Amino acid sequence: MKKGLFILFFALSSSVFGQNQVDFRSMLSVNVQKKINRRVSATCIVAEFQTYDFQELGFAFVDAGFKYKLSNSFGINANYRYFLKKNLDNFYVNHPMLYVDLDYSKGIKRLTIGATSRLQGFYYGKIIDGYRNPSYYSRNRLNLKYRLNYYWQPFTEVEIFIPLNNPKRQSLDQIRYNLGFCYTFNDYLKVEIFERIQQQMNRAPSNTYLLTAMNWYVRF
Amino acid sequence: MRLFFLLLLTSFFHFAYTQSRTQIADRNIKSLVQQIHDERRNASQDKLIETRFDKKGNVVELIEYSQDKTVLKWEKHTYNKKNQETGTQILDAQGKQISRIETVFDKLGTKTLELFYLANDSLDEKNVFEYNAFSDKIAEINYDGKGIIKSKTIYAYDNKGLIKQKTILNADNKVIYSRIYTYEY
Numbered sequence: 001m002k003k004g005l006f007i008l009f010f011a012l013s014s015s016v017f018g019q020n021q022v023d024f025r026s027m028l029s030v031n032v033q034k035k036i037n038r039r040v041s042a043t044c045i046v047a048e049f050q051t052y053d054f055q056e057l058g059f060a061f062v063d064a065g066f067k068y069k070l071s072n073s074f075g076i077n078a079n080y081r082y083f084l085k086k087n088l089d090n091f092y093v094n095h096p097m098l099y100v101d102l103d104y105s106k107g108i109k110r111l112t113i114g115a116t117s118r119l120q121g122f123y124y125g126k127i128i129d130g131y132r133n134p135s136y137y138s139r140n141r142l143n144l145k146y147r148l149n150y151y152w153q154p155f156t157e158v159e160i161f162i163p164l165n166n167p168k169r170q171s172l173d174q175i176r177y178n179l180g181f182c183y184t185f186n187d188y189l190k191v192e193i194f195e196r197i198q199q200q201m202n203r204a205p206s207n208t209y210l211l212t213a214m215n216w217y218v219r220f
Numbered sequence: 221m222r223l224f225f226l227l228l229l230t231s232f233f234h235f236a237y238t239q240s241r242t243q244i245a246d247r248n249i250k251s252l253v254q255q256i257h258d259e260r261r262n263a264s265q266d267k268l269i270e271t272r273f274d275k276k277g278n279v280v281e282l283i284e285y286s287q288d289k290t291v292l293k294w295e296k297h298t299y300n301k302k303n304q305e306t307g308t309q310i311l312d313a314q315g316k317q318i319s320r321i322e323t324v325f326d327k328l329g330t331k332t333l334e335l336f337y338l339a340n341d342s343l344d345e346k347n348v349f350e351y352n353a354f355s356d357k358i359a360e361i362n363y364d365g366k367g368i369i370k371s372k373t374i375y376a377y378d379n380k381g382l383i384k385q386k387t388i389l390n391a392d393n394k395v396i397y398s399r400i401y402t403y404e405y
Contacts, residue, residue: 035353038328072329150380186379187354 023052025211027196033219039069041219043077057092059085075103083122097122112145136164145182153182155194168203175199180213190217241303245277263287276303302329317341330355345370356381371396378403 029047036042045063050056065079081097099120106113118139124132141159148154161174180194196211239252254269264287272281276299284293291313298307308321317339324333334347343365350359360373369391376385388397 037353038330038351038355041353069328071327187381188379 024054025058025209026050026054027211027213028215029213030216030218033067033217035219041067043067043079045079045081057084057086059083061097073104073106075101077101077103095122095124110147112147114141114143114145116141116143133165135166138162138164143178151184153184155180155182155192157194171202173200173202175201178213188219191215192217241277243277244273245275248275249273249277267292274299278303278305300325304329304331319344328355354381380405 027047027049029045032044034042043063043065045061047063048060049058051058061081061083063079063081065077067075067077069075078100079098081099083095083097084092085095087093097120099118102117104115116139118137118141120137120139121134122137123134139159139161141157143155143157145153145155155178157176157178159176159178160172161176162172163169166173176199177197178194180192182190182192184190192213192215194213196213198209198211200206200208244252250273252269252271252273254267254271256267256269257263258265266287268285268287268289270281270283270285271279274280278299279297280299281297282293282295283291286292294311294313294315296307296309296311297305300306302325304323304325306323306325310318310320312318319339320337320341322333322335322337323331324335326332330349330351332349334349335343336345338344345365346363348361348363349357350361352358356375356377358375360375361369362371362373364370371391372389372393374385374387374389375383376387378384382403383401385401386397386399387395390396
């Protein structure tokens with residue numbers, strides 16, 4: 001019944017939200033976490049974003065960082081991300097990104113409430129027509145997870161993007177809504193599959209995209 | 221001596237779970253007096269139990285009296301900010317210490333050390349707890365008051381975080397107890 005509701009959501013959401021979208025977009029990532037001790041872990045993420053029904057690579061990145069558990073509820077991580085991103089001229093260019101996350105999560109029986117606040121800097125450097133300043137963002141995410149059992153965990157997330165140094169965008173310019181589930185194979189491997197509505201705003205053009213994503217998590 | 225401590229802890233937890241900490245705190249209860257009369261037993265076994273709570277509903281003091289007001293049991297408890305019990309003191313009828321247990325937790329709220337003290341506050345025993353990077357308890361080492369290992373309990377887990385094996389070694393590192401758990405998934 002519960003699984004059926006998710007399938008129904010995925011089926012309906014594409015027709016409701018993706019009305020201005022003709023292609024199928026997807027994202028695949030593999031997140032590897034090496035626990036160094038009970039507080040510190042090293043992380044590595046490899047991801048790729050496909051557009052035009054898997055015919056074009058939108059972007060890909062490699063990410064590396066460290067995570068530190070401040071307490072049972074709070075954690076902090078600092079990461080470096082190296083992007084290969086398609087620009088408006090259909091060329092792939094390299095851009096580095098740096099970010100710091102502050103995480104909070106609290107479990108109440110089977111429910112887990114989480115929040116992540118991210119400060120990120122995306123560095124364009126030299127571009128084809130000169131130099132472009134870095135763009136800084138504050139990204140804030142709230143998520144709610146419900147543990148059905150050890151294996152299945154449906155979740156929903158909302159994330160807002162606030163530009164910090166863009167003179168043309170004074171307020172939030174993107175909201176992302178995620179709805180999906182997480183399947184835990186064992187303590188070392190789990191997968192998340194979710195549908196994302198990516199709503200751009202306060203910019204021209206402000207599009208809404210639908211994306212299907214699969215994130216694999218490996219920890220050891 | 222260890223058996224005594226275990227019995228003591230068992231009796232305390234039995235009481236603690238009869239009325240939940242949250243229920244006590246929610247109602248701002250400061251203390252509780254229980255008068256126990258059991259027709260199935262001799263009337264001389266009637267008891268009176270006085271319990272005091274802190275603002276978070278933790279039991280901070282428990283005194284058990286017999287029918288003639290003699291103190292049968294007297295305990296004092298202390299807690300950390302996360303409501304984890306950090307100290308248990310057992311007192312005699314005059315309020316002198318019989319024994320004391322001190323428990324140390326790390327900042328992640330995990331028990332790392334248990335210290336058992338005697339009446340004169342000298343260390344009788346201690347238990348040291350070790351954990352892996354996933355916070356699973358992997359060993360519990362029992363030392364005597366002089367710091368000599370008396371026994372060591374080792375825990376192993378399967379890939380779903382469930383205990384797979386419990387092994388107890390004596391001071392000579394010889395296995396004296398083993399329990400293997402097999403789950404059908």
